[in-house]
Amino acid sequence: MKKFVLIDGNALIHRGFHAIPPLFTKGGEMINAVFGFTTVLLGVLQKEVPDYIAVTFDKKGPTHRHAKYAEYKATRVKAPDELYAQIPRIKEVVSVFGIPIFEESGFEADDVIATLVTKLGAEQDINVVIVTGDKDTLQLVNDCVSVGSPRKGYHDVFYYTPASVFEKLGVRPEQVLDYKGLCGDPSDNIPGVMGIGPKTATDLLAKYETLDGIYEHLEDLSPKTKEKLEKGRESALFSKDLSKLVSDMKIDLDIESCSVDFLHYADTEKIFEKLEFKSLINRLRNLEREREHYKQDEEFKKNQPSLF
Incomplete structure (x- = not known):
């Protein structure tokens, strides 16, 4: 090669x-x-x-x-x-x-x-x-x-x-954009979803694979997490799009x-x-x-x- x-x-x-x-x-x-x-x-x-x-x-x-x-x-x-x-x-x-x-x-x-x-x-x-x-x-x-x-x-x-x-992020490379959609990127001032940090983001992606998959299963989440994601849906999608190279x-x-x-x-x-x-x-x-x-x-x- x-x-x-x-x-x-x-x-x-x-x-x-x-x-x-x-x-x-x-x-x-x-x-x-x-x-x-x-x-x-x-x-x-x-x-x-x-x-x-x-x-x-x-x-x-x-x-x-x-x-x-x-x-x-x-x-x-x-x-x-x-x-x-x-x-x-x-x-x-x-x-x-x-x-x-x-x-x-x-x-x-x-x-x-x-x-x-x-x-x-x-x-x-x-x-x-x-x-x-x-x-x-x-x-x-x-x-x-x-x-x-x-x-x-x-x-x-x-x-x-x-x-x-x-090993470093807790997500696969193909999930990095979904990860940034959830928890943002402070170094670039990308907002993500308010109240969703790296730990919650990796846990959600481990279970539901993608950002779309997470939003398809909002009813399965705790009331607090569901509320954060509902309020931050637009920001999540925007942050994912902004992060995409x-x-x-x-x-x-x-x-x-x-x-x-x-x-x-x-x-x-x-x-x-x-x-x-x-x-x-x-x-x-x-x-x-x-x-x-x-x-x-x-x-x-x-x-x-x-x-x-």
Whole structure:
């Protein structure tokens, strides 16, 4: 099976900015988010050894969710300007490396990921790893799609599979939207049903499977739970819809253009030198050597005569 890695760029940018103290080039350019992002990117390439890779980003401006719900993400504290100022440089690093970037106005990076996952689902021999610290993509997890959540650089990674999604949330990936419809998502300011928390949501979904199934059995529930669900029916359906990632965007995906065989190591080394990423240059060179050895091994295996 081939492996396609999809990186949630914005999630890694925020992670890098907050994990690394202020860092500047000799010329005074702030680069802590750039350094953090690039460090994880190299870690992903080394650990995952993907056949294909792409990075998605949020586009500046409101999304279709803001049009539906003005309070979407309203409780989040705006990131410092120093973070946003580093995004163009991060995109430059990705582009110089030869990694395709996908982004669409009015949509979030997660929507772009969902659409790409859907397109890749038509391929029979590709496993997808979504690299993000965001849990919104857990609804996409299946036997061929996992989510890699970095905990320390990209050395320590927790992988969300169908089994581990259930272990962490108490619901299956295909129930994540129903779960959010019931208990909402405080990080995105999605309301859910007032008075219904994660424990009640998982208990209800364990018994009735879906949000529709729960509402079909209101008479079987305790008076208090029934009352909360009756009052919150509209909010439950709205919250579920708001949480659903868009998977049918008009995005052209040329899989071969995302091949790691086309990465530009020499050009990337030059931009590392410009950014004074001295500690990353050796990692980049090692990565190139490892990739070359991997390709040679794969070519050797391919040319071995079959015994059967």
